[in-house]
Amino acid sequence: xxxxxxxxxxxxxxxxxxxxxxxxxxxxxxxxxxxxxxxxxxxxxxxxxxxxxxxxxxxxxxxxxxxxxxxxxxxxxxxxxxxxxxxxxxxxxxxxxxxxxxxxxxxxxxxxxxxxxxxxxxxxxxxxxxxxxxxxxxxxxxxxxxxxxxxxxxxxxxxxxxxxxxxxxxxxxxxxxxxxxxxxxxxxxxxxxxxxxxxxxxxxxxxxxxxxxxxxxxxxxxxxxxxxxxxxxxxxxxxxxxxxxxxxxxxxxxxxxxxxxxxxxxxxxxxxxx
Amino acid sequence: xxxxxxxxxxxxxxxxxxxxxxxxxxxxxxxxxxxxxxxxxxxxxxxxxxxxxxxxxxxxxxxxxxxxxxxxxxxxxxxxxxxxxxxxxxxxxxxxxxxxxxxxxxxxxxxxxxxxxxxxxxxxxxxxxxxxxxxxxxxxxxxxxxxxxxxxxxxxxxxxxxxxxxxxxxxxxxxxxxxxxxxxxxxxxxxxxxxxxxxxxxxxxxxxxxxxxxxxxxxxxxxxxxxxxxxxxxxxxxxxxxxxxxxxxxxxxxxxxxxxxxxxxxxxxxxxxxxxxxxxxxxxxxxxxxxxxxxxxxxxxxxxxxxxxxxxxxxxxxxxxxxxxxxxxxxxx
Numbered sequence: 043x044x045x046x047x048x049x050x051x052x053x054x055x056x057x058x059x060x061x062x063x064x065x066x067x068x069x070x071x072x073x074x075x076x077x078x079x080x081x082x083x084x085x086x087x088x089x090x091x092x093x094x095x096x097x098x099x100x101x102x103x104x105x106x107x108x109x110x111x112x113x114x115x116x117x118x119x120x121x122x123x124x125x126x127x128x129x130x131x132x133x134x135x136x137x138x139x140x141x142x143x144x145x146x147x148x149x150x151x152x153x154x155x156x157x158x159x160x161x162x163x164x165x166x167x168x169x170x171x172x173x174x175x176x177x178x179x180x181x182x183x184x185x186x187x188x189x190x191x192x193x194x195x196x197x198x199x200x201x202x203x204x205x206x207x208x209x210x211x212x213x214x215x216x217x218x219x220x221x222x223x224x225x226x227x228x229x230x231x232x233x234x235x236x237x238x239x240x241x242x243x244x245x246x247x248x249x250x251x252x253x254x255x256x257x258x259x260x261x262x263x264x265x266x267x268x269x270x271x272x273x274x275x276x277x278x279x280x281x282x283x284x285x286x287x288x289x290x291x292x293x294x295x296x297x298x299x300x301x302x303x304x305x306x307x308x309x310x311x312x313x314x315x316x
Numbered sequence: 317x318x319x320x321x322x323x324x325x326x327x328x329x330x331x332x333x334x335x336x337x338x339x340x341x342x343x344x345x346x347x348x349x350x351x352x353x354x355x356x357x358x359x360x361x362x363x364x365x366x367x368x369x370x371x372x373x374x375x376x377x378x379x380x381x382x383x384x385x386x387x388x389x390x391x392x393x394x395x396x397x398x399x400x401x402x403x404x405x406x407x408x409x410x411x412x413x414x415x416x417x418x419x420x421x422x423x424x425x426x427x428x429x430x431x432x433x434x435x436x437x438x439x440x441x442x443x444x445x446x447x448x449x450x451x452x453x454x455x456x457x458x459x460x461x462x463x464x465x466x467x468x469x470x471x472x473x474x475x476x477x478x479x480x481x482x483x484x485x486x487x488x489x490x491x492x493x494x495x496x497x498x499x500x501x502x503x504x505x506x507x508x509x510x511x512x513x514x515x516x517x518x519x520x521x522x523x524x525x526x527x528x529x530x531x532x533x534x535x536x537x538x539x540x541x542x543x544x545x546x547x548x549x550x551x552x553x554x555x556x557x558x559x560x561x562x563x564x565x566x567x568x569x570x571x572x573x574x575x576x577x578x579x580x581x582x583x584x585x586x587x588x589x590x591x592x593x594x595x596x597x598x599x600x601x602x603x604x605x606x607x608x609x610x611x612x613x614x615x616x617x618x619x620x621x622x623x624x625x626x627x628x629x630x631x632x633x634x635x636x637x638x639x640x641x642x643x644x645x646x647x648x649x
Binding site: 142149150153155156158160161163164165166167168170171189190193194196197200201 | 384
């Protein structure tokens with residue numbers, strides 16, 4: 043993947059946030075590289091045949107990031123980018139949470155904590171079918187506060203689903219603010235490991251790291267894999283990055299121009315590393 | 317109910333019904349279901365059995381189908397999501413849990429993952445109504461029919477005896493969308509032999525009558541309706557009985573006939589009065605705009621707490637022949 047794909051996706055996201063309804067800006071921007079890497083370099087998918095029976099499955103469990111998903115699907119050619127102008131308008135298929143009527147969207151999600159159980163089901167079906175299909179589930183870190191996530195994590199570990207991959211968009215923020223102050227998740231890697239998962243730690247804005255980790259799936263025979271992808275909420279807009287207020291944004295015309303300019307400059311603010 | 321029961325002296329199985337002595341010749345619907353399911357999985361590669369530690373299944377019973385029996389533990393939300401993922405991949409999952417856990421604890425997953433996607437998941441829920449008996453209100457399911465019939469795409473089935481359970485399990489296996497199948501816990505007697513076989517979406521006519529129509533769903537309510545109708549017949553009151561084993565889609569034609577040809581309808585169910593079969597029937601009558609009174613025999617707006625077995629709780633909560641008789645007499649007064 044080149045930076046161009048991510049930049050285009052970011053442009054599309056800010057354009058959607060300039061709709062009168064606004065959009066989930068922060069959490070869509072934080073996972074742009076994750077989705078672009080998946081759709082460009084990892085997923086066995088064909089934009090012209092979104093329902094091909096041998097495709098890999100991508101579930102956006104953090105469904106509020108729908109505009110990020112729509113942007114990447116459009117950029118990848120599942121449908122023309124121009125259609126995204128319908129986002130937020132009456133009777134559009136582009137709802138604020140993923141709508142399965144949109145080509146490439148596998149399941150409706152957005153009530154949090156549903157994606158991983160669905161992923162376990164897809165992975166079990168693939169195993170029964172003798173398919174090499176892999177299933178990737180993108181989760182928000184705040185979403186990990188939902189109990190159903192851990193029911194599914196336990197099931198995946200117990201069933202040894204090594205073609206199931208969870209990717210946590212670890213931007214550290216939820217609506218109230220810091221995840222650790224709201225209801226802490228650390229030590230996050232240990233928690234997943236204790237459920238029988240292999241844990242990989244990556245910079246979620248570094249395509250090389252993402253690609254390298256995701257190309258090793260299945261990573262450990264008999265164990266599902268989770269990527270803890272360290273990201274920055276609102277990535278790409280320096281004046282709002284890393285701030286909880288980036289969660290949902292309505293951009294004015296002026297705000298849109300400013301955001302678009304920032305995205306096009308493609309500034310790369312530092313990602314916190316540990 | 318006119319069936320006299322004797323409590324077994326000792327029961328070591330905590331899930332065994334203390335009421336099962338009612339009918340040594342019959343089996344619990346859930347056992348009938350279990351045996352039919354084992355056969356179905358053996359015959360059809362698409363079928364998958366998802367268990368939630370119900371204790372109903374023996375892992376060794378499946379033979380070649382063993383890889384398609386998956387016990388995912390005590391985690392009902394996950395169970396429903398997993399079922400949706402399997403169904404979206406072309407499988408036909410039979411999901412097993414208790415009625416109240418399916419209808420309340422796992423409801424959002426049932427609504428969003430299964431019903432919204434119109435997936436062929438069969439939710440088979442045991443311990444419907446008050447059949448959990450002394451296990452108490454945590455395990456009573458008095459909301460499930462209302463909750464499930466509200467969900468778009470959902471078919472809601474309540475067999476009243478073992479043979480109907482077998483028929484409905486076999487026939488629902490062919491439906492393209494989701495199904496909620498409510499079973500009880502203990503054994504109940506079979507309905508009179510010779511009754512026409514149940515068919516999804518069509519009320520089963522158990523008795524013709526011209527004065528009032530009883531519409532019942534579930535084993536004890538249907539048996540209560542039949543028994544009460546026979547008693548009333550001896551006093552010269554001619555009561556029709558419909559077994560409404562399909563709560564959704566409801567047999568509107570049968571209700572139209574009841575509303576226009578008899579002087580009133582009495583519904584009988586093991587459910588809170590709000591939302592269940594009685595509500596569904598009343599909705600149809602209201603839509604028709606005909607002047608037909610509808611009386612509901614159901615559990616009042618309270619938790620049916622207290623000790624006692626299934627039959628005791630039914631009687632304590634007014635699911636009784638006396639209640640049906642009272643309503644019929646008032647309708648004809």
